[in-house]
Amino acid sequence: MDVIFEKTIGLTDIPTHYCPGCTHGVIHRLVAEAMVELGVLDDAIGVAPVGCSVLAYKYFNCDMHEAAHGRAPAVATGIKRVHPDNFVFTYQGDGDLASIGTAEVVHAAHRGEKISTIFVNNAIYGMTGGQMAPTTLIGQKATTAPYGRMEELAGKPIRIAEMIATIDGAVFVERVAVNTPANIRKAKRAIKECFKAQIEGKGFGLVEVLSTCPTNWGYTPEDALKWLEKNMIPYYPLGNFKKPKEVE
Amino acid sequence: MAKGKVIFQEDLCKGCNLCVTVCPAGVIAIDNTNLNAKGYYPAGVVNADKCIACMNCALICPDLVITVERLDK
Amino acid sequence: MAKVLMKGNEAIGAAAIKAGCRYFFGYPITPQNELPEYMSRELPNVGGMFVQAESEIAAINMVYGAAGSGARVMTSSSSPGIALKQEGISYIAGSELPCVIVDMMRGGPGLGGIQPSQTDYFLATRGGGNGDYRLLVLAPSNVQELADLVMDGFDLADEYRNPVMILGDGMIGQMMEPVEFKNREGKTIQKKDWATTGTKGKRKPNIINSLYLDAEELERHNEKLQEKYNRIREKEVRVESSNLEDADLVISAYGTTARIVKTAISKLEKEGYKIGLIRPITLFPYPYDEFDKIEDTCKGVLTVEMNSGQMLDDVKLALKGRMPAYFYGRTGGMIPTPEEIVKKVKEILGGDK
Numbered sequence: 001m002d003v004i005f006e007k008t009i010g011l012t013d014i015p016t017h018y019c020p021g022c023t024h025g026v027i028h029r030l031v032a033e034a035m036v037e038l039g040v041l042d043d044a045i046g047v048a049p050v051g052c053s054v055l056a057y058k059y060f061n062c063d064m065h066e067a068a069h070g071r072a073p074a075v076a077t078g079i080k081r082v083h084p085d086n087f088v089f090t091y092q093g094d095g096d097l098a099s100i101g102t103a104e105v106v107h108a109a110h111r112g113e114k115i116s117t118i119f120v121n122n123a124i125y126g127m128t129g130g131q132m133a134p135t136t137l138i139g140q141k142a143t144t145a146p147y148g149r150m151e152e153l154a155g156k157p158i159r160i161a162e163m164i165a166t167i168d169g170a171v172f173v174e175r176v177a178v179n180t181p182a183n184i185r186k187a188k189r190a191i192k193e194c195f196k197a198q199i200e201g202k203g204f205g206l207v208e209v210l211s212t213c214p215t216n217w218g219y220t221p222e223d224a225l226k227w228l229e230k231n232m233i234p235y236y237p238l239g240n241f242k243k244p245k246e247v248e
Numbered sequence: 249m250a251k252g253k254v255i256f257q258e259d260l261c262k263g264c265n266l267c268v269t270v271c272p273a274g275v276i277a278i279d280n281t282n283l284n285a286k287g288y289y290p291a292g293v294v295n296a297d298k299c300i301a302c303m304n305c306a307l308i309c310p311d312l313v314i315t316v317e318r319l320d321k
Numbered sequence: 322m323a324k325v326l327m328k329g330n331e332a333i334g335a336a337a338i339k340a341g342c343r344y345f346f347g348y349p350i351t352p353q354n355e356l357p358e359y360m361s362r363e364l365p366n367v368g369g370m371f372v373q374a375e376s377e378i379a380a381i382n383m384v385y386g387a388a389g390s391g392a393r394v395m396t397s398s399s400s401p402g403i404a405l406k407q408e409g410i411s412y413i414a415g416s417e418l419p420c421v422i423v424d425m426m427r428g429g430p431g432l433g434g435i436q437p438s439q440t441d442y443f444l445a446t447r448g449g450g451n452g453d454y455r456l457l458v459l460a461p462s463n464v465q466e467l468a469d470l471v472m473d474g475f476d477l478a479d480e481y482r483n484p485v486m487i488l489g490d491g492m493i494g495q496m497m498e499p500v501e502f503k504n505r506e507g508k509t510i511q512k513k514d515w516a517t518t519g520t521k522g523k524r525k526p527n528i529i530n531s532l533y534l535d536a537e538e539l540e541r542h543n544e545k546l547q548e549k550y551n552r553i554r555e556k557e558v559r560v561e562s563s564n565l566e567d568a569d570l571v572i573s574a575y576g577t578t579a580r581i582v583k584t585a586i587s588k589l590e591k592e593g594y595k596i597g598l599i600r601p602i603t604l605f606p607y608p609y610d611e612f613d614k615i616e617d618t619c620k621g622v623l624t625v626e627m628n629s630g631q632m633l634d635d636v637k638l639a640l641k642g643r644m645p646a647y648f649y650g651r652t653g654g655m656i657p658t659p660e661e662i663v664k665k666v667k668e669i670l671g672g673d674k
Binding site for chain 3: 066077
């Protein structure tokens with residue numbers, strides 16, 4: 001008999017604090033497996049955000065920095081400029097990347113920093129208890145949008161993958177979701193492609209991962225996955241927005 | 249005859265039920281009589297014979313509870 | 322080594338490179354732009370790396386990443402930009418990382434002006450960002466001292482795993498004076514086992530972090546930081562003082578203001594006054610004990626600053642109520658003249674001798 005699936009060495013043995021059914025756990029695993037499979041775990045230096053995944057520095061089995069809210073791409077820039085041969089990644093949520101940290105991610109992409117950013121979009125602020133995020137959908141309720149997000153007051157939700165793809169320094173941009181096993185497999189493939197863009201010295205890569213927040217959306221984990229499929233995917237379409245040109 | 253075998257580390261399980269929903273063969277169920285060390289009702293195998301080693305459960309599990317083995321013919 | 326005529330801002334860059342600094346992350350702001358410009362020219366020549374960040378906030382976070390990765394790294398700005406950096410500086414101090422931060426102070430508050438000031442004394446010495454931390458603050462008075470303190474700053478930062486701030490002002494950044502860069506032979510850069518370099522499969526992951534969710538653990542961490550600051554207080558005080566023994570009055574000032582004060586003192590001495598000087602060189606740790614050397618017969622201490630009275634508070638603490646603490650200051654970018662200081666001293670001491 002063959003073991004065909006077991007816990008990756010890219011994650012520590014520390015059990016995560018995430019809510020039951022929160023797909024952060026899935027995304028952490030994909031990132032860790034990708035690093036192991038590409039042979040970069042021993043050279044990896046990651047940057048954790050502020051948000052539910054603030055404790056990611058305990059879960060990834062590599063050197064880690066805890067960054068201030070939104071600043072991870074700047075911190076990663078400092079690390080990568082000092083250690084250009086190491087594999088440097090950031091792991092950020094929607095408050096971190098799409099709100100306070102938008103300048104940092106845009107400029108890291110603009111400078112073509114050879115780092116990889118995993119952007120976890122769950123359309124809400126999880127850790128602080130369910131406030132509206134820049135990615136919260138129109139009509140979606142949040143504790144700071146109790147009547148549902150209204151375009152006249154808060155604008156439309158922001159599409160990060162499309163925006164980052166317009167920047168020349170960003171060489172790999174894809175949006176994926178982790179709501180089904182099939183999508184999870186595709187997400188892992190995209191994450192590996194993104195990491196390869198760094199390993200091959202090509203430039204900045206970002207994978208936006210649509211994720212659930214059962215607790216703050218007010219759904220069971222299973223219903224949360226369905227809500228993601230029904231509401232998030234139509235507004236945040238999955239697919240590749242940019243990839244490095246094939247070398248002739 | 250089962251094609252696969254799934255092993256659950258029940259003390260890591262948070263009872264989220266996602267594995268149950270994605271298993272195409274009805275192998276897994278939550279055991280509502282068995283509280284684990286964390287205070288959750290963990291998922292476990294109830295129909296081992298039906299496992300086809302598709303790995304859906306392990307893929308969707310956020311907590312690395314499940315190990316999957318493919319059994320020899 | 323020969324003396325070179327250099328502008329203060331550029332001398333900082335040259336001194337940093339001599340001290341082994343190979344990474345600079347900064348953002349343009351008057352009156353310190355010559356420093357990032359110098360680093361952008363010179364760092365590539367020594368295998369270093371210069372990045373103009375998108376903001377002062379991004380720059381200090383790049384410093385945080387580079388420092389945590391084991392590098393000797395510097396950033397610089399002026400007062401409004403230093404205000405932006407406070408979050409990052411707090412993280413660096415909380416994570417116990419070394420770095421050098423240069424503040425060329427200008428008039429404030431807010432956007433203020435571009436002329437020199439000393440308005441960041443509180444910010445520099447009381448923390449500035451959130452939390453109970455301190456920076457080691459060095460206040461040079463001329464370009465030679467500026468170069469020397471920058472080099473010492475890198476060594477002190479590494480030794481104590483703490484950010485070091487070089488507190489200058491627009492004058493010292495812009496003026497050109499002869500500088501001789503000290504020989505660094507025998508000075509080795511400490512190995513940093515705690516830095517993130519990739520585990521290489523050979524060690525446990527290194528984590529650079531200032532988050533401690535358990536209150537008892539965070540208290541222990543804070544006690545560790547305070548113990549470090551106490552060691553710094555014991556060992557790193559630097560001060561220049563003169564004529565304290567039978568002074569009619571003592572003047573306390575730092576940075577370029579101290580040079581103006583020295584001119585005022587020599588004018589007053591020609592008229593028969595006995596005026597002492599205490600010029601703190603480290604603003605944290607502050608040379609409180611130096612003030613004990615002033616005899617009770619002294620009429621008081623006059624603090625002269627380019628602000629509305631910040632170091633004044635530390636002087637009052639140092640005096641322990643033994644004698645009056647007087648103040649003379651200019652704000653907004655105005656620079657006091659020796660004549661104004663002479664006039665103030667005469668007011669205090671009651672007329673010409």
